[in-house]
Amino acid sequence: MFDDRYTLAYKLYPYEKSADQDLDAPVRHPVVVVGGGPVGVATALDLGQQGIPVLVLDDHEGVGMGSRAICFSKRCLEVADRYGCGTPMVEKGVTWNLGKVFHRDHKVFEFNLLPEDGHKYPAFINLQQPYFESFMIERLRALQAEGAPIQLRGKNRVDAIEVKDDHVVLTVMTPDGPYTVEADWLVASDGASSPLRDKLGLGFTGKVFRDSFLIADIRMKGDVDFPTERWFWFEPSHGEGASMLLHRQPDNVWRVDFQIGWDVDRKEELKEENIRRRLDAFLQGVEYDMVWSSIYTFQCKRMERFRHGRVFFAGDAAHQVSPFGARGANSGMQDVDNLGWKLGLVIQGKAPEALLDSYSDERVHGADENILNSTRSTDFITPKSEISKIFRDAVLALSDTHDFARPFVNSGRLSVPCYYDGLPLNGADDLPGGPARARPGAPCPDVPLGDGFLIDRLGARKGATFQILAIDAEVPERVSAQGLDLEVVKVSAADAPLVGERYLGAASSAVYLIRPDQHVAARWEAWDEQAVAQALGRAIGLDMGKEL
Amino acid sequence: MGHLNTSRNVARADDVYQMLIDAHEGKTKDESDAFNARLILTLMNHIGDEAVIAEALAVAEG
Numbered sequence: 001m002f003d004d005r006y007t008l009a010y011k012l013y014p015y016e017k018s019a020d021q022d023l024d025a026p027v028r029h030p031v032v033v034v035g036g037g038p039v040g041v042a043t044a045l046d047l048g049q050q051g052i053p054v055l056v057l058d059d060h061e062g063v064g065m066g067s068r069a070i071c072f073s074k075r076c077l078e079v080a081d082r083y084g085c086g087t088p089m090v091e092k093g094v095t096w097n098l099g100k101v102f103h104r105d106h107k108v109f110e111f112n113l114l115p116e117d118g119h120k121y122p123a124f125i126n127l128q129q130p131y132f133e134s135f136m137i138e139r140l141r142a143l144q145a146e147g148a149p150i151q152l153r154g155k156n157r158v159d160a161i162e163v164k165d166d167h168v169v170l171t172v173m174t175p176d177g178p179y180t181v182e183a184d185w186l187v188a189s190d191g192a193s194s195p196l197r198d199k200l201g202l203g204f205t206g207k208v209f210r211d212s213f214l215i216a217d218i219r220m221k222g223d224v225d226f227p228t229e230r231w232f233w234f235e236p237s238h239g240e241g242a243s244m245l246l247h248r249q250p251d252n253v254w255r256v257d258f259q260i261g262w263d264v265d266r267k268e269e270l271k272e273e274n275i276r277r278r279l280d281a282f283l284q285g286v287e288y289d290m291v292w293s294s295i296y297t298f299q300c301k302r303m304e305r306f307r308h309g310r311v312f313f314a315g316d317a318a319h320q321v322s323p324f325g326a327r328g329a330n331s332g333m334q335d336v337d338n339l340g341w342k343l344g345l346v347i348q349g350k351a352p353e354a355l356l357d358s359y360s361d362e363r364v365h366g367a368d369e370n371i372l373n374s375t376r377s378t379d380f381i382t383p384k385s386e387i388s389k390i391f392r393d394a395v396l397a398l399s400d401t402h403d404f405a406r407p408f409v410n411s412g413r414l415s416v417p418c419y420y421d422g423l424p425l426n427g428a429d430d431l432p433g434g435p436a437r438a439r440p441g442a443p444c445p446d447v448p449l450g451d452g453f454l455i456d457r458l459g460a461r462k463g464a465t466f467q468i469l470a471i472d473a474e475v476p477e478r479v480s481a482q483g484l485d486l487e488v489v490k491v492s493a494a495d496a497p498l499v500g501e502r503y504l505g506a507a508s509s510a511v512y513l514i515r516p517d518q519h520v521a522a523r524w525e526a527w528d529e530q531a532v533a534q535a536l537g538r539a540i541g542l543d544m545g546k547e548l
Numbered sequence: 549m550g551h552l553n554t555s556r557n558v559a560r561a562d563d564v565y566q567m568l569i570d571a572h573e574g575k576t577k578d579e580s581d582a583f584n585a586r587l588i589l590t591l592m593n594h595i596g597d598e599a600v601i602a603e604a605l606a607v608a609e610g
Contacts, residue, residue, distance in 0.1 A: 391588075391589070393582060394588075395589060397582070398589060398590070404590075
């Protein structure tokens with residue numbers, strides 16, 4: 001009746017009977033999150049920090065086994081930092097910025113994902129997904145201990161959903177039998193095969209790619225001298241796989257990924273002797289233990305909209321991409337980053353419900369960018385037609401000797417933060433000479449500040465608070481507008497030169513309106529109370545649905 | 549934004565055309581396909597301008 005679908009790495013939230021189960025009438029919760037993966041738990045952290053009661057239902061009792069997602073991006077870590085768990089991730093993770101691409105035995109391309117200094121977080125860390133999830137659950141326990149209204153229930157599987165105009169009714173199965181839960185708002189973060197999406201009959205459309213990849217995570221014995229970089233081979237000279245990826249993880253574990261073709265016998269390929277045959281061809285004499293292996297195929301798909309009335313879809317449940325580019329878990333974290341404060345403001349009656357539509361607008365924009373990049377990489381790695389293969393091979397052949405061809409080499413364009421360009425919440429861009437990287441819609445660029453970093457002082461860590469970032473500009477000590485109290489952060493370019501480069505450009509002063517998710521809402525050269533109030537109104541959705 | 553030159557631009561048309569044909573001499577179909585792809589990529593890089601390349605693609609479309 002209640003079998004696990006996968007093996008657990010850590011049993012972190014064993015089933016306990018909750019008081020809800022013994023009551024005659026269903027209990028109504030402000031927010032129920034379905035799915036206790038990284039996206040679901042992050043949602044709980046975001047809302048819990050705001051003091052919004054949130055209930056997470058997961059059909060397992062902990063974190064699943066297997067490295068799975070391993071590359072966590074700078075933006076994802078900045079989101080985790082806002083939730084209070086970025087530091088342990090970086091401490092445990094393997095930091096890397098550099099990628100190298102080989103064709104046979106020649107290096108044909110190299111990229112540095114963070115070619116500049118002055119950021120708290122690196123371009124990427126590699127960290128096995130069970131660690132990533134465990135750090136978030138540790139943080140969730142710490143918040144609970146501080147009194148945050150978060151509940152996490154293991155072995156609570158949603159078997160039925162009924163969506164009403166102003167709430168959702170869930171039938172939840174447990175080892176003690178079923179019970180009913182009601183939610184004002186529901187966040188579905190139940191993974192790529194989202195049972196909730198199916199139950200609601202919602203579509204999930206896109207492309208399926210005809211190739212399979214064999215992942216082998218291995219622990220090297222003794223000293224190995226592979227650097228901490230992402231190495232990718234097209235047509236590796238040892239002949240195992242049409243392409244191959246090598247990537248380091250903590251605990252001396254390495255991810256090796258072979259492209260093995262579409263028509264493969266999965267059971268046969270997953271036999272240890274066959275995996276070892278491929279690995280030995282590459283590693284030639286190095287001793288290793290097998291840690292985890294899996295075969296995956298992939299698709300690039302998304303839902304048409306991520307909000308359906310009272311129900312939000314987030315993470316893989318809403319959109320799926322190929323793993324090339326590390327755009328899965330990293331975009332899921334950005335979904336939560338975007339949804340958390342909006343839901344918080346609406347639940348507290350501080351913003352209109354229409355604000356919630358902007359979650360779909362902004363994150364569909366993000367998903368499309370990820371799908372575009374991921375699809376292009378995948379088409380290069382596994383060309384889908386004869387002519388596409390001819391051009392791909394021509395690029396690789398030229399890139400052996402000609403630098404001009406190297407930018408065409410595409411082994412995955414790695415996850416970069418999303419800029420919400422041209423979307424309805426953005427306000428004025430009234431800072432002549434202001435740097436494009438900090439335009440409205442952009443995530444705030446980090447800069448070193450005193451002993452720390454600017455990013456430490458930006459974004460909401462408790463309530464869904466907007467901020468005024470004043471750079472060498474006169475602003476009031478206290479700012480209130482549209483019924484909200486704003487936080488004022490004052491910085492001088494004299495103390496931190498990079499503030500000038502990343503926030504002022506040619507301007508000599510600036511006033512930025514910053515959203516709770518650290519994205520820029522609007523910017524001006526000087527303080528203007530009315531303009532700030534207008535931009536704040538727009539950023540909390542007062543203009544949503546009106547003609548722009 | 550550039551503009552694709554579609555007026556006559558190759559002075560010795562017969563000679564240049566012959567260079568192209570000669571380059572394929574002795575190649576199999578697969579070798580010629582690969583050669584053409586490398587040639588297109590090389591010329592595309594020389595042009596550089598996205599708008600000009602888009603115009604050239606439209607001309608090739610016929």
